[in-house]
Amino acid sequence: xxxxxxxxxxxxxxxxxxxxxxxxxxxxxxxxxxxxxxxxxxxxxxxxxxxxxxxxxxxxxxxxxxxxxxxxxxxxxxxxxxxxxxxxxxxxxxxxxxxxxxxxxxxxxxxxxxxxx
Amino acid sequence: xxxxxxxxxxxxxxxxxxxxxxxxxxxxxxxxxxxxxxxxxxxxxxxxxxxxxxxxxxxxxxxxxxxxxxxxxxxxxxxxxxxxxxxxxxxxxxxxxxxxxxxxxxxxxxxxxxxxxxxxxxxxxxxxxxxxxxxxxxxxxxxxxxxxxxxxx
Numbered sequence: 001x002x003x004x005x006x007x008x009x010x011x012x013x014x015x016x017x018x019x020x021x022x023x024x025x026x027x028x029x030x031x032x033x034x035x036x037x038x039x040x041x042x043x044x045x046x047x048x049x050x051x052x053x054x055x056x057x058x059x060x061x062x063x064x065x066x067x068x069x070x071x072x073x074x075x076x077x078x079x080x081x082x083x084x085x086x087x088x089x090x091x092x093x094x095x096x097x098x099x100x101x102x103x104x105x106x107x108x109x110x111x112x113x114x115x116x117x
Numbered sequence: 118x119x120x121x122x123x124x125x126x127x128x129x130x131x132x133x134x135x136x137x138x139x140x141x142x143x144x145x146x147x148x149x150x151x152x153x154x155x156x157x158x159x160x161x162x163x164x165x166x167x168x169x170x171x172x173x174x175x176x177x178x179x180x181x182x183x184x185x186x187x188x189x190x191x192x193x194x195x196x197x198x199x200x201x202x203x204x205x206x207x208x209x210x211x212x213x214x215x216x217x218x219x220x221x222x223x224x225x226x227x228x229x230x231x232x233x234x235x236x237x238x239x240x241x242x243x244x245x246x247x248x249x250x251x252x253x254x255x256x257x258x259x260x261x262x263x264x265x266x267x268x269x270x
Contacts, residue, residue, distance in 0.1 A: 018211070018220050025212035038205065074227075081221040088217040096217050100263035103256050107224045110252030114227050117245030 003067035007076060010060035015083035017053035019091055020046045026092075074115045078108040150219055153207035158229040160200025167192030218264075222257045 001009075024046030041047045065073050081104045088094035171190040175183050187193060210219055228250045234240035242250075 015220075018216050021208065022211050022216040025208060038208070041208070078221075078224065081224075084220045085217040088215065092216065094215045094217050095264065096215075097264045099259060100217060103260035103263050104221050105256075106259055107221045107253055107256030110249050110254075110256055111224050111227060113249030113252055114231065114246055115249075117243045117249060 003064050006060045007064035010057045011080050013053045014057035015080040017050050018084050019087045021050040071115045075112040078111045149206045150210040153203045154223055154225050156199050156203025158226050160196050163196030164193055167196055224253050228253055
């Protein structure tokens, strides 16, 4: 696998992991007011989907940064913020107001500036 | 879906409940999210410190033995514990707020690492990097005004 393929797969899988976790801690949908205990999370397939994706994404990330400069790889991580926002709309029915898109854009610019300096 | 009440008490609860199932502690999600980011950054730093030591004391031998040697280093274990605690806090924060809100503010990680490097190890932080840190903080501040739909009392 090429290093950039590993990088992108890592970012996409890492973003999916966060969406899986969110789905796992809200058992009856996004509007649920009920809470789950930590141990009951172990019975949720979404929790395991999170754990599995997280471990694979971390492995792919290490594979990628072994061959790609970190100063290039790090700002790429911010595309994960956009992926998570899009997935949260499509899969979790989250509402993403305009201000949140602006905030995501500003944070991404900040991350790019940090890693270019 | 009503979980078994006895199980509920025995579990490490989310959030903490007393025997009748009432919440006895409301950890504000703000602190949970910030704590999770801070602990993740510190955990990484401690693991890195421990690995540097473990690598220097590793004996030649099979790869599995060396991996075990790294993983059982007390400093690495401490780092893993800190990182694990951060993960528990993150799970709590995710249960309280939209993921599209929480995930981008993990960029504060870079801010913590840069300022931590400066004040703990005296590392130089360039002006451009300070500018980037300022922009991330601005973005996280803007995020606070991006809707409170899921915030609980």
